[in-house]
Amino acid sequence: MSPILIEVLRGNALESRHAGALAIVDASGAVHTALGDIDRPIFPRSAVKLLQALPLVASGAAEAFQLTDEELALACASHSGEPQHVATAAGVLARLGLDETALECGTQWPAREPVLRGMLARGELATALHNNCSGKHSGFVCVACLMARQVGTDPAAFARGYVAANHPVMREVSAALSAATGVDVEHAQRGIDGCSIPTFALPLRSLALAFARAGTGQGLSDANARAARRLREAVARAPFMVGGTDRFDTRVMQTLGERLFCKIGAEGVYCAALPELGLGVALKVDDGAARAAEAAMAAVAQALLKTEDDVPDLLQGYSHLVLCNWRGTEVGALRPAEALNRALSPR
């Protein structure tokens, strides 16, 4: 059984609790913090989008198609489907001579409520551009178009089916994941992600290592090290693109810039890089709850960056999230559990 990471209080009583595991590792693989089983493979889902975007830059596609900071940040995003996200993904595809029909991520309504309500009020329908993964998929299509150009074939025809594990684009994505994590994903258990690409079950230890490498460049090929740096810079300059209004990842990176790269994944996953400390972070909430993953990530960032004065309030608001009921009455709160506090306390 995993230790408890986050507790949910109602009044002063414990109402619910979230177990999980946490790995904090440096770029040499040395373990800074291990809580729970960090060798059990977990599906990282969208938490590894930065790693999945490495080929976009390393292949030269980002340069060939002159991708902006906003567009690169969107390639690493699970965005809320806000107008700027949709327009940015559409812009990338337009530059390729394509449109949203090239995307194979499926249709998803925007996560951002006011945006959803506005669309419904206007009678608009969601498209693949509103899917939280449309930026990542636009990036995949860029890679496909560069490959098609290199072999002299029709880009749209070449890109088709890019979500399949054996498509040349997805092979590059898997290779980047293998290189960064040090695990050959071909031998990992495989599932289909929400956006239809493969997701591979990998140990938290290896995921944390990959983000320590992505944050420092150590242990990566020159091309991937440069690509990771370029993507982190882009996200730090355009953090709105990686999430959206009121999203944890966006708000934290708006405040911390390049000091912290963090990214949520479905089913309770978080990955992060702290370049100045040379550390990578990976955590999984066993039950898949996003509320607990976010609170735990906030607690980790608070502990690791604790000497700074500019961030505690923002992070504390997430690690100790206040819960209100339908009338707006404060009824409870999240808080890091003792096991997590102990693991994160200074030694």
Added chain:
Amino acid sequence: MSPILIEVLRGNALESRHAGALAIVDASGAVHTALGDIDRPIFPRSAVKLLQALPLVASGAAEAFQLTDEELALACASHSGEPQHVATAAGVLARLGLDETALECGTQWPAREPVLRGMLARGELATALHNNCSGKHSGFVCVACLMARQVGTDPAAFARGYVAANHPVMREVSAALSAATGVDVEHAQRGIDGCSIPTFALPLRSLALAFARAGTGQGLSDANARAARRLREAVARAPFMVGGTDRFDTRVMQTLGERLFCKIGAEGVYCAALPELGLGVALKVDDGAARAAEAAMAAVAQALLKTEDDVPDLLQGYSHLVLCNWRGTEVGALRPAEALNRALSPR
């Protein structure tokens, strides 16, 4: 640590898991099944709405205000805010000479997506009538109005503040909960529920006992035994009112009628009565996930009612819920974990 109740698979690999506890008890308090710690107090939230509605019938208010099956079922409901739910709650209040301003549950948008979208498209705003608890609260207001009539005071003024623990209405509700569970809730840890009334932390064992009693009448006062029966009958005749379109509670009770009364509560709680077996059920998923509570409740019903041919497909669809991604591709499933299967296997 609690045993795992429900597993979440992606492909063939375990992605997430939900721990929790389960009590199945008869009306004498004898334990039929205990999995995990059934003596740890948990907040039952909306899973005890049937018990909270006992005073509505036992006081004579339901008769005095001629409540229908639909209206009584709505008093036990966490409904999806569909037009029939809203109209039924409004009808009860109109009969009292009141309107939605008498409700103190707060405003909530309907849970049912197409209803929400229709409201947004028409520019309508949610009211307290759309709150999933509006039926329960309309019932509380009925009790207040009868009390006001008995003491000869203004009903609206008397009802005001009925959500407070020390209001005469809420005292009756707490007393019914104490009587049914055998636990004096005045000594229990107290929180504020989503709809602003008190919620008391009670052991699963006591909650299961309360539902065994509500299903059989044994161990209850005559008035509460008759009230429980009347409410169960009403829900069996109008199961749409207790949840709504495509809701587990509604669909299961549409199929099983009075053979099973079941009710979800927030933060991973389920309570149920199986009158023909004389059993009550209470379960809590530690992390608060509704998906796991529903799957576990389906597995319990499947196991206990397993000799019947008419229900397995419906229940199996919930206990082994198939998960699809944005493109509609099947990517995984829920399933009862070994510990739950073992606890529920015939002895």
